[in-house]
Amino acid sequence: MHRYTTDMYEGMLAETTTVQGFNGDIINAYFARPLGPGPFPGVVVIHHMPGWDELYREMTRKFAHHGYLAFSPNIYYRFGHGSPDDVAAKVRASGGVADDSVLEDTEGSLRFLKSLPQSNKKVGVFGTCSSGRQAFLAACRLKGFDAAVDCWGGGVVMSKEELTSKRPVAPIDYTKDLSCPLLGLFGEEDQNPTPQHVHLLEEELKKYGKNYEFHMYPKAGHGFFYYDRPNYRQEPAVDGWKKVFQFFEKYLRTSN
């Protein structure tokens, strides 16, 4: 377990940068990393539906604080620039961001992290809400991730009526292609994904003999990590973060 002690040197660099994503576009990204030669594992931090916002910058820095090269691509780049909520409103009005676009932005971020001299060549993917779904999708459709964390990703299980040109296939249908261990954190009171959705995904993971670890928290609903939202639940949030770091330590850390 990577632990900071009070006698350790600690430093972090966090800044916006760019990366090549979908269609070869150069998109912007937020990159937080510990100072030092490493080697460090990496995490692609896919932002949630409400946007590439302050909360996701905080989460990105949290991963860096714990010793990860943390990279959060702006998957809403192509919708224009403005305050995160104005951009998110535009995305919402446009029917969301296409799965293929998110996947290529994520793949570009993965390649960037693995190319760094201080990388230990192990990279995970993390997301919450819509990006929990996208993290699962990335772990199924992209090669190269070593661990994935899906926090209450809604829309992994989709009915035919819910499929659109931007989201043409339900992620659960790609379960057989899952290429790395998966951690899932869910709330029993969530309405999307419901406990039934989580159960269906679990059955599919079992069917294909996948390495996964699911935790269903009682008295928690959707988004229980978000301290600025009414659904914040202190105990599940603290325990959930602990599980995220234990999981990434297990599958991504190679030294230190």
Next chain:
Amino acid sequence: MCTGITETAQVKGSGKGPDGWFKLEEVNVSYDHPTDASLERALNIDFVNPKKGLSARVAVELSPESAKKLAETILTTLARGEDHMKNSEAAQN
């Protein structure tokens, strides 16, 4: 809960945003996560003018119950206004 449920309509009128009044072209109505309201899900209304950039937006986030009240209030007010206009026109004739 991410629903992705959004409806769009073309509208005529004006809205007041951070830079003052602007012409409205569209209204986007969604039932999804709000940005600011302390609600798990909300009826979000965005009056926008896409030609004027992303900040040309008047945003409202309402609880579903409040949104129903608003819809009823709008329809009631419109009906009263239209009745008033009809009566005025009849009186003039």
